[in-house]
Amino acid sequence: MADQLHVVMFPFFAFGHVSPFIQLSNKLSSHGIHISFFTIPGFIPRVKTLLVPSPNTEIVPLQLPPSLGLPPNLAGTMDLPPSEAIKLITAIDLTRPQVKTLLSELKPNFVLFDFAQHWLPSLASELGIKAMLFSVFSAIANAYIVSPNRLSGIEGIPTVDHLLKPPQGFPTSKNIARDQSRVISTFEAQSLVFIYEKVNESPSNFDRVQEGISGSSAVVMKTSYEMEGPYLDFIKSQINKPFILTGPLIPEPPSDLVLDAKWDEWLARFSEKSVVFCSFGSETFLTQERIRELALGLELTGLPFLLVLNFPAKVNPKVALEDALPRGFLKRTKDKGVVHVGWVPQQLILGHKSVGCYLCHAGFSSLIEALMNDCQLVLLPLKGDQIFNSRLMGENGFVSAGIEVNTREEDGYFGKEDIFTAVKKVMVDVEEEPGKSIRLNQKKLYKFLKEKDVQDKFILDMIVEMKKILEGGFS
């Protein structure tokens, strides 16, 4: 089919990035778009369970160079100690010749790439292929962190003090601010500094994004006006490119449709919408102190809970968990709580009828998965974009469909009472404010996410925009 659009997907190889690229692939392939999905061997099993099988879709393995000593079956940053995560970016940079060969053979119309591959647009352009940066981050996070005017008037790497100030024109209202002038805390600003730092000769993530955007035919974002209107307007005012919004990309149900009996039976012991599911995505880890306070806070709520914890690579999870959990905790809570270490089928758990609340790090896909399953949100962001997702969704945010856990300005500390208070607001005190309004807003968003035609239109519009770009309607 000569007129079938062909799109190569080239995500950064961390699951939080691969996952939205898969969801977009599924939507596009269901509308007849041919998808070639680049991934590394360690990811193939997981990609296969989520990528809906279709004659329109193929997985294309990419080999990371062995010279960096990365594990051969690496499945993203979660398999690397945090200090080595940068190696994955370097390894992706080194795939450039391989990517060039693959793109010249595949001859797609478009390649969608991630924040790290700043070199991709020029390579694609040599081959007559259109490149588009697909940002898996929310507009609010993009607006605060990588808006081109972020570094205006700043010499060198921004400090925490610089990062405490939003870029000029960022839509702050007294609503979103932590106090009268600030959107984020000192602890949160500290987690952003690395984004602007060069590592050895490698460009900073900020510079990678700027270069990636500047070479793109359009910027593709996983969001919508309903969710992020003011932040989209701001980012559009800063970037002179067409924007394509994919909408929230409601995930297709995973192909292993059924929840393991082990989880299903345990969850089914509790009443409808009563269980607090608590997890932190694929690459966010809690310190021992945070684990202890979180566990005690969950116990205080008296609600049933499923707590999923993970630890950085090379840490012994059994030992780390034993050290972190309060003495006697597992015994005291054995009738109501489970603590699990390792991967869980998150979408299926959120979809279980007994799960009513999701306490999480505010990873963007995790938020959408919770909302589409009609779960209440308790937000405990720890770094980067999570902070802004949480401000967006939290009590005072534009969406205001969840509650943020109160944390300390200087070090992000929270105590068990902070967990208890936040959960109680959306799960117990539901006839009082703020729980009442938050639940109403959560329901509005749930309805928006469930409107199939509305969601489908984002993808139909995207296809129209892509055709326009090919016809020269856009640069």
Ligand SMILES: O=c1ccn([C@@H]2O[C@H](COP(=O)(O)OP(=O)(O)O[C@H]3O[C@H](CO)[C@@H](O)[C@H](O)[C@H]3O)[C@@H](O)[C@H]2O)c(=O)[nH]1
């Ligand atoms: O045990 C697990 C853990 C995760 N997931 C899935 O993994 C995805 C995780 O998505 P998300 O929470 O958005 O991302 P993170 O894994 O936290 O990864 C990163 O990438 C996101 C961008 O997509 C950012 O928002 C996060 O801050 C960043 O940590 C979701 O589809 C989950 O369903 C599982 O199925 N099982």
